[in-house]
Amino acid sequence: MGDNKLFKLIVRVFIGFGVILSLFPFYWMFVMASKPNSEIYKTPPSLTLGNELFKNIHTVFTQTTFFHSVLNTLFIAITSTCLILFFDSLAGFAFGKLKFKGKAFLFTFLMGTMMIPGQLNIIPSFYLMDKIGWVGSYKALIIPGMANAFGIFWIRSYCTDAIPDSLLESAKLDGSSIFRTYRSIALPIMKPALAFLALYSFMGSWNDYMWPLIILNDEKKYTLMLALTQLKGLFTTNYPLVITGALLATLPLLLIFVLFSKQLIAGITDGAVKE
Amino acid sequence: MELQQPAATNKEKRHFDLDKVAPYIAVAPFYILFLIFGLFPVVFSAYLAVSKWDGLGQIQYLGMDNFSRLITDMDFWLSLKNTLIIWAIGTIPMLFMALVLAFCLNLKFIKHKEFLKSVLFLPNITSVVAISILFGLIFSNFNGLANGLLGVFGLKPIKWLTEPGWVRVVIASVNIWQYTGYNMIIYLTGIIRIPGDLYEAARMDGASNPQIFWNVTIPQLKPIILFTVMMSTIGGLQIFSEAQVLVPTGATPQGGAMTIVYYLYQTAFTQHQFGYGSAIAWGLVVVIMFFSLLNWFITTKRVKGA
16 A cells, blocks of 8 residues: 555544544533633643532523523424424425426425525514514514425435335325325335434524524523523623533533434535535 | 215315325425515515615615615725635635545544544534634633633733734634534545545556545545535625624724624614615625626636636
8 A cells, every 4th residue: 555654644643633623622611611710710721620510500500591591492493393394394295206287396496595695684584573573582583494495405305215106106096195195104204304304403493693683682582592692791700601601502412413423414415415 | 886986086086186286285385484584575675775774763765875885885895805804714724624634534544434523523513602602712812721822832912802813813713613524524425436446546656645635536526625615605705603702892894803794783783774784785695696606607617628
């Protein structure tokens, strides 16, 4: 082989460097979140963990409305994920497996809507929400996105390959209606695609920032991301508490990743290659 | 028997009818939602862009005033400049590092590939708000880790978040950290598809690994590289959360952290100039279209030349 030792060493060092850069900010979150405020400002900075993590978590949960915002975010993320799964799987199944007039046109149109830059929508959407009284309401965060082009496109590509036509034919011969076929035959086959879409939607909703920032005006209704930036304003001189909040907002995502990293990575690569 | 027959066909017919509209019922929700929350706002934003509206009172028609104001608005151009600088110092190193990492990870002697892939991808799943807060404290003007480390080497602390040059670097670094692994994963799928005999042939000719990287991997990956450049450009031009979380108050176009979308947000939702804000949004669309076309021209030209 043409790979000499020096080259192998350089490659390993480079990858190692990448791994350290990837992981260090997570470690640093734990370091900062586990220390009392007085120990943060040392020079040279101390790189070891402290032992006040649970005390800091306790403070954040009891002295602020942070925990409440976790519940708010869970509610929004779970509701919108369920709605997205339902509407996208139904439409994706129709586009992938059913024959109907105008399908090609409708699908091209759907793909075209993905090209519209999202920022164009923000001001007039706010106007619309204001007019229909949805400013300050979770409806504005959940309803507009509950059937989205990306998810439909995603489910469609999966259905086209994964559901054999013969299966649908025989269901039809047995007198099963399209909706029953969708529920009892298509949905179970779609499960892997739905799993990715669920993770993707949940994480998107969990991390969403600009739209909730514009729509929500009552602190009681704040999502986690808004509560986080608020924490920064609340504890301007207490970094450990701010980072404890950031850590708490990140931990569920880390847990999801540990459990489902394979599905997530496979889903993202498939999505990119198909596009 | 004779009676059952018509009944059965009748039933079949009714089934047939429901099944005929079923596909339309299945896809309808998307189009209804798009009409209300997608198409209407886009059309309406064209109207707002030629109007004056403070968010409360009547909408007043202005004509082209917002656009002539936009063209001469130095703050808009400075925001565009900030956005482009942040994009350039973020995206170019990010995509290059992602490419090299993908190439290295695919080499035969590297073990635990799946594990390394996951670890390098991990930053992508985090929330941009949490990470911007973390980076804001690491690069704090006074006593963050970055200045602490500079102090160890006897260097003077840097005002990371208030010096225009440095705050752009901090914003870009949030982006680099979050998206290098993501792009690496995309490149890896492409690299795996490159036919093995191309590598074999290059090795037979005595090419070294760096030569293979430049002369085989990069040309073969061209379509995927262009895809990532396109996506990063569109994403980079719309950067907002990183900048807004890092510099939540007192951001100015001169200060470096004000991106176009941040300027749009401030104009509309802080200063309540929704009409002018819409004109900025259209300005942004023109900029995005310009760079997409530029991308497209460069690629078609290169493909023809090749």
